[in-house]
Amino acid sequence: MARGAVATGAEGSATLKWIAIIGLLLVVAIPCLFIVVQAIFPEFGSGSFAAPFSVFFKTLIDPDLFGLAGNTLLLGVGTMVCAAILAVPLAALRALFRVPGALIWDALLLIPFMIPPYIAALGWIMTLQPRGYLEQLTGIHLAPLLFSVTGIMLIMGLNTFSVVYFVLSRTFETIGARYSDVGRVFGAGQWRSFWRITLPLSMPGLAASLLLVFAMSIEEYGTPAALGRRIGFEVLVTGIENRISEWPIDLPGSATLSLVLVSMALVAFMLQRWLLTRRDYRIVGGKPQAFDKKELGVWTLPVSLLFAFVAFLATGLPILAILATALSRTISGGLKPSNLGLDHFSELLGAGSEGLVALGNSLVLGTTTALLAGLLGAITAYSVVKGRGRFRIVLDALSITPNSLPGVVVAVGIILAWNQPWLPITPYNTPFILLLAYICILLPQPVRYATASLHQLGDNLEASARVCGSGPLKAFVRIVFPLILPSMVTAMILVFAVASRELVASLLVAPVGFQTIAVFIWQQFDQGSAGLGMAMAFCAVLITTLIPLALISLLRWASKGTVAGLR
Amino acid sequence: MISSPSAPAQSHALAIRSVSMSYGAENVLNDISVDLAPGQVLGLLGPSGCGKTTLLRLISGLLLPDAGEIEIAGGKVAVPEAGIALPPEKRGLGMVFQDYALWPHMSVARNVAFPLQMKRVGAAECKERVAKALDRVGLGAMAERRPSDLSGGQQQRVAIARAIVAEPPLVLFDEPLSNLDRELRETMVEEIADLVAELNLSAVYVTHDHSEALTLSDHVAVMRGGRIEQTASPHDLVNHPATSAVADFLRLGCLMPVARVADGWTIEGTGLVLPEGAFEGAQAQVLLPEKALRLGASGPSTLKTTVVRAQTRSTGQALTLRVTGTPHLIRLSSSSPVKAGDMLDLSFSPEDLRWFPISDQPT
Amino acid sequence: MISSPSAPAQSHALAIRSVSMSYGAENVLNDISVDLAPGQVLGLLGPSGCGKTTLLRLISGLLLPDAGEIEIAGGKVAVPEAGIALPPEKRGLGMVFQDYALWPHMSVARNVAFPLQMKRVGAAECKERVAKALDRVGLGAMAERRPSDLSGGQQQRVAIARAIVAEPPLVLFDEPLSNLDRELRETMVEEIADLVAELNLSAVYVTHDHSEALTLSDHVAVMRGGRIEQTASPHDLVNHPATSAVADFLRLGCLMPVARVADGWTIEGTGLVLPEGAFEGAQAQVLLPEKALRLGASGPSTLKTTVVRAQTRSTGQALTLRVTGTPHLIRLSSSSPVKAGDMLDLSFSPEDLRWFPISDQPT
Amino acid sequence: DVTVYSAGPGALIKNLAAGFTEKTGIKANVFQATTGKVMARLEAEASNPVADVVVSASWGTATDFAAKDLLLAYESPNAETVPDFLKMEGAVAQGVAGLIIAWNTESGTPKPADWSDLAKPEYKDLVTLPDPAASGGTYTLVEAFIANDMTDVLQGLKDNGAIVAGANKAALNPVLQGAKAAVFAGVDYITMGAAAKGETIEAIFPESGTVVAPRPIMILKSSQNQDDAKKFIDYVLSEEGQQAVAKVNLMPSRTDIKVDRPLIGDLKLLSNEGAPARDDVLAGFKAIFN
């Protein structure tokens, strides 16, 4: 935000600035630094600084790299477009109109986050491939679409569009109908005032969430690997995973390639910054205006159907595929009544407490991560948006970096950083290292959510608190945070959802003998029991959906509908 | 894009008939009826919170009435009983919002250009008209700024420019000059008056500044608590206020209770006896209009007063006088210097008094 | 938690010395100096965009000056040269923002309670003081509403209540009554005056309403284009404007150029010859103060005028007259009915005229 | 205590750890993941190692670790009946996996007998194979094919519309569901495990021979618990330990353990003598399949 002169009131709290700086240093900068070091010094893992840059340049001059990077870019942009096309209309409808069952749609659209991407991809394959569930039920299969670049984009779009949906529906809700109504008084029809006013005003949310989607999709491994490899569509991240998935592994090479991913994300990030600083989006001013959602009228049914259709595609299909697999005694047996049963579920319960322990671990970790990442995210975004000076661009850039790093690489960075022999104390090999890893990986979400919201806040709201005698910290707690709370609640629910099912980092950095749901599910797959794993996945999704839902209802009840985001 | 509602016999630019409206349980507007002929300006005066903005929102289509009928240029635009509710963009209006409602993401020029673009005015003409509108409000130099980089008054002027740039047949002004200095306000009032006259526009003009309302309006409606107390021309309003509330609100003079005595009426506390007013009953109120008062004891009736306060004004002094023997205050401006504590005689002629029933107490 | 800056010799509630400030390249305030004694009110008058809000933001600490010094209650709060920049919360202020700056997520009562909570006032006392402040501004019944459910004027009053509830030693008002009707405005002005007097507060009061400024202020500063043109008591300001710009801005009367002729000065276009003004040069300007004018040809000097416009006002008529033979307009209010086109004679005594050099042209 | 990093079947290492603790009273902490993840973690931890014992799915790790002098030389007394090619200084095979054709018996295709059968028209577009870059087993097989000049089989597969699909599981899944008929270079124990669960799938050992993937178990020199670690190796190679290995359908590395499945001795093995370096193998594969 361009601002005229130095304003103490708008500078924000120094305490918060330092919390943000130290928090980001610890959680993000240190692991990233070690990744860079690893990329440069191939022998760094064993403590040696020998042969600097030997692998670095070798990896970078690989002639394939260009093609891989191109594919990655194509995939990232394509996914972004798919996600935007799916999310923008839904978010606008959800935020500006009274959509029947809105909370239920929200919950359903949250589910794509809770399904681990590798399971979702498997679900899609098992549904759409020849002799898949779709063919078994209807006689047609969609393999040509599924195994195509468009298919990958579509599926990744379906997996990620809820980020855009949630950020944007908060943004739209804040914008309300007020500004477009003004446009209508001046002769713009409903559509034109949406295009000319509401949508441009939602740029903070749109840009922030599309940046998230872009970073997520260039880093995502599961889907492009499962679908892309078959058609020879390789992306950078498959290169990274290949270097790490089989013996001999090539850590410096994958670290180097990750840096390529990061630089792509940073370019996208600069673009986002440019978009947001070019104009002014501060619409929450000192003269609040009442805003009621409009009635849909005759559109109620079509809109409900649209929501149902998208929710079915994004959530229903994968969940049904999961359920079908969980209920099938054998995969080759197909969807025949004789092959269906609750065997896997009873085996799951019979497997004793192990699954339950894993579930408990994940829930505790998920909740803690959500709270801490939410708080740190809000503080970071606040320091970035309200602060001044170069440091904030660095902070801002840092906060998106982990999102573009594959989980494995982040995990390696964290191990490198926190398993140094000279550290007096270290969270390594305790559950806290998982917390660190999760916060690192998921921090981008709350930061972007908060950034989007903060860009909408007028300066005078905080300024007047300062003049009323509140210190910067208190002004943040009493004024700024409550105003962005709706976004933060959503962000935290998302963080909870992802943290409670995160696999790759969990697998790699988990303390020996510590299990999380995702690890447990993965092990079931690894033992060849897709059914058992799917049963577990299904239960996990159910539980991770119900918990935040219960939480929202509780908050809603407690706040008696006064918190905007919960309406 | 503004398709004016079909006008069979365009006798009214705006007609509001028995409109009522509530926010939830709270009744905000009650049985409002107003007519406005083309080319005229309707001033809306009323205390804070009486429903002026709500009425404008009903006219513009941002709110729907609970009951009643609104017609613009002869076409019905809102009749809840018949399910008619023309959206705002079909009503062909301009509006200055009380909180300006400028679009923060557009530059000043783009804000102002919006209504023109909606009418598909060509780029060149659009540019020219925007420049002209901005010049009108004295902001020609600030076209490329963001609204948030302007002072409060400058923002308000952008809102005015946006409302008039497309020269819509009906313009709604919601306290458009509240943040401008007096000089600018006078210029702007003239601009607006010229515009209305030149283009034969109609306007509804909400203001708290009586002189603005009286200057600009062909008719003034005085609202109070969601009702219209009186609609009249400025001259009638000032000379024949319908109720004591109107008189009080317009600060026409001093309202005093009077009681019937043997030979007429007396203003309680003074020895003054008034001849019979055209009025029944034992109690009443009289309005002693400020403009009927003369300093000195030369007129037919005389009041003794004490100067409570004498404040400097640019055109002399504003005096607050207390009628001796009563708590009633009289405001008066005078160019001869007096000071607090002085005794002054005021004279007036009884036929200038206005009589109101006592029940009709101003709040 | 307001820790008032230590006050060694509290001679000034506020002292601003040679403060300048720019937004980027644009210079907004230039060498502003102002003093304010405790218990006094400083009125700030000036055209839209002249830098009044910016000055208040400097005082409150929301902006830092580029140069100069600001002291509050004897303690330096902003000295850029010395790197002193006390944050707003340490300055112990109340402020009514021009855009109100109400917090949308809090009820009216909680908005108003905020400054008290920041001072750690106990809950019971807090509640009572909030109720009192809301009653003062006439919003006692709306304590539990959200600010978004209030009318513009009601919101503005919430902002006033919030600024005064904690009774801070220095209150900054930025056009606090702009959206209120006249009756309420008068009541509020009195409330504010009482408050300042009772609690010995100081206040800086920005307004566009001259009568408000002149009523409330012990001193009035007239700003123009980022500079202070004159600071004086209301009486001095009206009777001895320092420049023609001040006179023009305050609408003190009619400014006319005069040229030297053989036997004194003449107002060009009229035959009127004025005796020598205490003034050198061949060209000058005179101010013909409105309050020095009398209708009729009875005074020492006489001007012939034509009525251009006669508008109804609640206290009579507002006349616009043109001095015959010149384009100069004179504004005057009169209670005797005249109409456009009538010829009127005005008389005045030459010693009431005020003389200004010609270069000092108002913009 | 002993800390074991193990790639491969989770059930196996879980059983081994439990049996070991029961037998010796020593606690075994297990970190279980894929070979890649285990190695990544080991490499990242290299400056401050945590693991005592490592089980990998790729023999190459053992030779490489030995070359880097990371391994503690230990010859378990229970390793006597382990054939020489399954042990070396510092490492010994825990068990052995074989590469096979995994064929869906319900696919309506004739049962294949050899690799080259899958290049026949009956299997047009019906074969998957794991990516050698992501599957150690497939890599070894491809390596052997190149070493034995059998790349024409691979070319035949490609021409017959076979697809490369991720790692082992990703290749098996379409065959289970029936989208494809067979996995070229499936892994025997996974396939047998699925068959045991009732899937209509069969592991076929091709006539022309195959390769095996011994799973080395080794003690790191940096271990602080070398005695416990040695005991763990002893236990894994004990009769009981080898039965646990067999239970997940891996071939026990001791020849004297008899279980009901083809054992090492029964297999015709392709040699990978003279194979080019890894990058060239992968490049050669890519040249055919891309």
Ligand SMILES: Nc1ncnc2c1ncn2[C@@H]1O[C@H](COP(=O)(O)OP(=O)(O)OP(=O)(O)O)[C@@H](O)[C@H]1O
């Ligand atoms: N959204 C709302 N919900 C409930 N009551 C409302 C809402 N908006 C306004 N009101 C109430 O309706 C009444 C009329 O409001 P309106 O804005 O029309 O007043 P107004 O005449 O424009 O006042 P002002 O001069 O202060 O702007 C007020 O008493 C206000 O408190």
Ligand SMILES: Nc1ncnc2c1ncn2[C@@H]1O[C@H](COP(=O)(O)OP(=O)(O)OP(=O)(O)O)[C@@H](O)[C@H]1O
């Ligand atoms: N953020 C900003 N960036 C650049 N210029 C600004 C900014 N804010 C204000 N200005 C300019 O500074 C000048 C002074 O603004 P200020 O708000 O102090 O005026 P003001 O005297 O309060 O006017 P008003 O009576 O209209 O509120 C104006 O010309 C305005 O355009």
Ligand SMILES: [Mg+2]
């Ligand atoms: Mg209003």
Ligand SMILES: [Mg+2]
């Ligand atoms: Mg201002």
